[in-house]
Amino acid sequence: MKRYIFIAVLIVSGLLQITILDDLKVFNVKLDLFLVTALSAAFFMNARYAVLFCFFCGLFKDIFVYGTIGINSILFCLWSAIIMRLSRHLTIDNNYVRTVIIFITALLNNIVLGVFVTVYLDKTVPIGIFLRIIILGALYSTVIFGIISSIIFLIWRWGKPDD
């Protein structure tokens, strides 16, 4: 049941990301709902399903982005695996800790993607816009994560356990 909830959340997130979210840009920076959904799964699901779910989140994003050759699929898997590993050493049940983790992950994700776009796709992005996307994108994702994770947590408690 819970897995299906996450799949439904992923499809809705994907549709929102490619349609309406363009109107909700903050300083011309768009929210990455795929990343937020994937990281939420990393916090709530067990390790095996979380990595698989994150892979599908990344794959879904890669399908819609031009020329990324699957970098999002690999990155999302990597972030979820790191969070899983981190959860063994740290207590990440606290919302503040989660928020910090999300911010750092989003920041790293944006940096890797930015470097990839600049180096591999050979796009010259002005430094101001580059930094704005990296920093504001991470902040925006962190703020929205608070809302999304609350919704997922509510659904999570409501859903039947299946793992």
Next chain:
Amino acid sequence: MFRFRKRQLIPAIIFGLSFVILSILIPILRTPFFLLLKQPALIFISAGREIKGFIFYHRNYVQNELLKKEVGFLKDRLLKQEEISIENKRLKQLLSFKQSSNFRVVPVRVIGRSPDNWSSTVIIDKGRYHGIKEGMPAITYVGLAGRVIEADEYVSRVLLINDPGLGVSAIIQRTRQEGLVIGTLGNYLIMKYLPEDADVKVQDVVITSGLNATYPKGLLIGHVVSVGQEFSGLSCYAVIRPAVNLATIEELLVIVQ
């Protein structure tokens, strides 16, 4: 000396293989995914438009009143333009100029946008079946919007002019000064490679030069907002506001001929 051990090699091979597999898998999955999500995406876009209309009711009302006034003014100007156009046609015939043929366009609807911040693309609801091919320019009634970079059977992808991956050969309409217009991922474009002493002023109109066979000559790109010197001091650049509002485009016209 750095040496690869077997243990280090395995993750590297897995990592490389994943990239290879994914780069093959993703283009195959693209078409069925787009087709599957075409209708839901259109529903989301319609819902979003309705919600926006509701939220921005007052702004739309004021804008509507202003536009009504502008329409009256433009009608008058259009009448005068038509007169000039007829006169121009007549004079061209007199001078035996080669008449430039009108474009054949395919109207398309935008069904999706790029989900990330690092590219500026839109997905359109028509593809090869409708005569759309890679490399064809996409315009709106206002001016140039982008270029088709991927054409599947029933859907295509258009790279918008504010993407840094798209360069358009352009000229300043007033002085015929040539340059290359490149996107910045932001709200503005940059016209590069202008000579140091280029005669470029704020509000100058920038159009396609026609030097590149991809874009027909004379398509409106935008207006100059500011002019600056390159860091090297050897050339200058102009910041351009695109004529087309790229954030809100819902329909496009793809020039197929």
